[in-house]
Amino acid sequence: MQTADNLRQYRRQLKAALKNEFQRTALDNFAVAYRDGREASFAGIDRTGLIEQIGTLKDVAMARLDELFDQFREKAEAAGAIVHMARSDTEANELISRIAAENNCTRIVKSKSMTAEETLLNHFLENQGYEVIETDLGEWIIQLRHEGPSHMVMPAIHLSRNDVSRLFSEVTGKQQDTDIEKLVKVARRELRQRFVSADMGISGANFAIAETGTLGIVSNEGNVRLVTTMPRVHVALVGIDKLIPTVSEALLVLSGLPRNATGQAITSYVTWITGANPSAASDTGKKKMHIVFLDNGRSAMAKNPVFAQALRCVRCGACANVCPIYRMVGGHAYGHIYIGAIGLILTYFFHGRDKDKNLIENCLNCQACKQVCVAGIDLPRLIREVQKQIIGGEKGLLLASMAAYVLKRRRLFHAFLRSGRYIQRPLAGKTGYIRHLPEVFFKDHKFKMLPALAEKPFRDRWDPSRFSPAHPKYKIALFSGCLQDFVYPEQLEAGLELLLTANVRIDFIPEQGCCGLPLYMLGEHDAAADLARWNIGHIDPKKYDFILTLCASCGSHMKENYPYLLETDAGVRERAGQFAEKVIDYSSFMVLAGSVGTANAGTKTAKAAYHAPCHLCRGLGVRRAPRALLENAGYEYVPNDEEETCCGLGGSYSFKFPEVSSAILDKKLGTVAETGAEILVTDCPGCVMQLRGGAVKQERPFRVLHMAEALKASLSHV
Amino acid sequence: MNPQKLVAQFEQKARAVSAVVKTMAGIDDALAYAVNVCAQKKACAVLASGCEYALSGPAEELCGLKQWEKLMAVPNLSAPDIETLTVLCRDSGIGLIRQGLAAYAGGIDVGLTMADFAIAATGTLVLNCPDEDLRLATMISEVHVAVLRSEDIYANSDDAADRLAGFFAASDYTAFITGASRTADIERVLTLGVHGPLELHVLIIDASTSS
Numbered sequence: 001m002q003t004a005d006n007l008r009q010y011r012r013q014l015k016a017a018l019k020n021e022f023q024r025t026a027l028d029n030f031a032v033a034y035r036d037g038r039e040a041s042f043a044g045i046d047r048t049g050l051i052e053q054i055g056t057l058k059d060v061a062m063a064r065l066d067e068l069f070d071q072f073r074e075k076a077e078a079a080g081a082i083v084h085m086a087r088s089d090t091e092a093n094e095l096i097s098r099i100a101a102e103n104n105c106t107r108i109v110k111s112k113s114m115t116a117e118e119t120l121l122n123h124f125l126e127n128q129g130y131e132v133i134e135t136d137l138g139e140w141i142i143q144l145r146h147e148g149p150s151h152m153v154m155p156a157i158h159l160s161r162n163d164v165s166r167l168f169s170e171v172t173g174k175q176q177d178t179d180i181e182k183l184v185k186v187a188r189r190e191l192r193q194r195f196v197s198a199d200m201g202i203s204g205a206n207f208a209i210a211e212t213g214t215l216g217i218v219s220n221e222g223n224v225r226l227v228t229t230m231p232r233v234h235v236a237l238v239g240i241d242k243l244i245p246t247v248s249e250a251l252l253v254l255s256g257l258p259r260n261a262t263g264q265a266i267t268s269y270v271t272w273i274t275g276a277n278p279s280a281a282s283d284t285g286k287k288k289m290h291i292v293f294l295d296n297g298r299s300a301m302a303k304n305p306v307f308a309q310a311l312r313c314v315r316c317g318a319c320a321n322v323c324p325i326y327r328m329v330g331g332h333a334y335g336h337i338y339i340g341a342i343g344l345i346l347t348y349f350f351h352g353r354d355k356d357k358n359l360i361e362n363c364l365n366c367q368a369c370k371q372v373c374v375a376g377i378d379l380p381r382l383i384r385e386v387q388k389q390i391i392g393g394e395k396g397l398l399l400a401s402m403a404a405y406v407l408k409r410r411r412l413f414h415a416f417l418r419s420g421r422y423i424q425r426p427l428a429g430k431t432g433y434i435r436h437l438p439e440v441f442f443k444d445h446k447f448k449m450l451p452a453l454a455e456k457p458f459r460d461r462w463d464p465s466r467f468s469p470a471h472p473k474y475k476i477a478l479f480s481g482c483l484q485d486f487v488y489p490e491q492l493e494a495g496l497e498l499l500l501t502a503n504v505r506i507d508f509i510p511e512q513g514c515c516g517l518p519l520y521m522l523g524e525h526d527a528a529a530d531l532a533r534w535n536i537g538h539i540d541p542k543k544y545d546f547i548l549t550l551c552a553s554c555g556s557h558m559k560e561n562y563p564y565l566l567e568t569d570a571g572v573r574e575r576a577g578q579f580a581e582k583v584i585d586y587s588s589f590m591v592l593a594g595s596v597g598t599a600n601a602g603t604k605t606a607k608a609a610y611h612a613p614c615h616l617c618r619g620l621g622v623r624r625a626p627r628a629l630l631e632n633a634g635y636e637y638v639p640n641d642e643e644e645t646c647c648g649l650g651g652s653y654s655f656k657f658p659e660v661s662s663a664i665l666d667k668k669l670g671t672v673a674e675t676g677a678e679i680l681v682t683d684c685p686g687c688v689m690q691l692r693g694g695a696v697k698q699e700r701p702f703r704v705l706h707m708a709e710a711l712k713a714s715l716s717h718v
Numbered sequence: 719m720n721p722q723k724l725v726a727q728f729e730q731k732a733r734a735v736s737a738v739v740k741t742m743a744g745i746d747d748a749l750a751y752a753v754n755v756c757a758q759k760k761a762c763a764v765l766a767s768g769c770e771y772a773l774s775g776p777a778e779e780l781c782g783l784k785q786w787e788k789l790m791a792v793p794n795l796s797a798p799d800i801e802t803l804t805v806l807c808r809d810s811g812i813g814l815i816r817q818g819l820a821a822y823a824g825g826i827d828v829g830l831t832m833a834d835f836a837i838a839a840t841g842t843l844v845l846n847c848p849d850e851d852l853r854l855a856t857m858i859s860e861v862h863v864a865v866l867r868s869e870d871i872y873a874n875s876d877d878a879a880d881r882l883a884g885f886f887a888a889s890d891y892t893a894f895i896t897g898a899s900r901t902a903d904i905e906r907v908l909t910l911g912v913h914g915p916l917e918l919h920v921l922i923i924d925a926s927t928s929s
Contacts, residue, residue, distance in 0.1 A: 079889040138903035212886035222899035222914025251875040266840040275889035
């Protein structure tokens, strides 16, 4: 559970988490195994179609929550259950405690419920004097350790068999083995007696089917079945977002949930409970069945046009499984109660701004969560929106508003950049890197070499006459982006050189400014929209076939976020859409232009590994083009499993959380080194900055090149 | 999908999650199989699973609750099947129980139940079990043996949606069972038999061979 008061404290917690070697290895192994398991479990299934269906059906259901609740209540009560609605966490806890008191219950067994974690139900009941035993193995382990879960599906993934053995030795008062199978058997036996003696069972639910008043609960261990069968009272605590209209729709969600959670086609058990069933332990012969629905801010979310989609979440945990930050720091440092990307969002709504203000900054915007979400939630977008709200509540966040002020004023910004190269001279010399950073500001940032500003920016080197053929095949507007314009102009020049013979007209419109992504990442959406408006105003999409950029980040931001940021601006909305349509990345354009022939293919001049920028592979959905180019250019392309894992830069992220950024970078460089690659190629100057800076610092045996540089190097060999 | 293909798909999917799947010519073969599984079980070690390990006082007492003979729970078998079983069990020293299973939470050796139907796509058995004893037989038995008729296999859960909705029309408890109870909560190591059966056997009575 992340509870830091400020960013400094939070960073301390992150540093401590990074030092947890066991957890790092466990999560690393899991990240790899999960990827393969998930792929295999979806084999033969139209996953994209399923995700779309789940998203749509959940949206429709969330729009009619009140109606579904009434229908559920009517059906469930007709079948003998008592249905309650709790507006807040406290109300839910009090309700459940009252049900226990009214039924003279003292011993409670519980199956896993994130909703109960949300309301801190166990603490509440224990304070009232009830004995509450978690019966899911992982939950029991962390309960005994007085911890919260570190993963929504595998709550004890941060612990080793040795930790568990020591814990069980304490609990049983007898020395326990470290053999996992034996430990599981001990838990089975220790907990079985708890089921026998319990008088109340508390469960969560994955589905509340309105048309029949049925609860559906998934589990692998079988504890849910005992919790809902053996005691005479059953209380189910269910978020209202679990309401779903029909049996068919529940089955549809069920076909995606376990696959996305653990790579299982289905869990060992799915329990469907309608109303009050026979119960030998009950004096009436019927189970006392209570269903407590929890609102706690959900109905307000359902009515919010931006955030309603967060209620699609089925709690599969996949957004944590693929998150490069989660993989490094684990769930205790990457969530308050709800963990992973969805946790960053829900924490704000369920547990308040204060609990979320540090967490919300801890996102690379790498889009891995968005790609994996089984309900198609645009998690990175919602994270940015929450961040905006949080910042909105804290007037005058200095860095963000200063950045907004400067970046919006192109002349001022560019003047800053130009003067920067004089200032950096004593620091950089002629090395191309900034060698002597002031210790006091940069002590956490020394994990990579930072590039120096170029002597002359691209805009001052640009010669339009070379790209003005009489009858061009394509008319192109070049969008340089700040990093290539002022730091890496050689990348642009290499890239353009290869287009000299392509019969294309290229315009570089000097009024273009920063694309605005850094501001969007800082939560300054209005300023980001201003920049979008500015660039769209100066580059007329109607005049061009393509707006070409060699920066995947600028490309993805312009294509995806410009229309979003300008959605409500009737004056430019249409033009933003046209602009976005025309945006193309360098690799895709090179394939299209056919400038890289296949003459070199198969020559295998050097081993080349590839790093897929988040903004290219997930942002723009480009996957094949860069690999094809490398092979056609004569490189021996050596794949690796982490190609699509973020490099750890995340724009301003690496400045906010240098320790996490550096850990992600190390992992990346290590994986590349294992391939024996001589060069590492990527399509984004930001990734080059991070990867090259790290590779030089660590003296890795490979060079880091932008695709344009790699192609130029190979093709000029011929 | 034709019936043979459904059976084959069910078998493949169920085996993939460690279920033992056998085809039987008729119910008598299935009964004999279940009795044999029970007879072949190592009595104490598997019987009161966990009893051989160091346990706290109260948990250890639970081992004593168990009668030291082998037990088979048969909550939803027909009267003629029970008669057949009684004869078979007498020779093997196995006790049969049909009701009051909650008293045997320490462990029943084998729970033998009839399944309502199955779903081929995931290798899932569906048991409509509002009856508490039927439910418990599939939960507290060390080995769950389920009998399924080959004509009761649906291709996927969607095909079974109406039938499920029928179950849910009144107070009800329905179980989807796919393989044995499992966990990966310690170091993600897959371990079978946490709170439910350690083994699941599915006996498919093939209508085409039995008739």
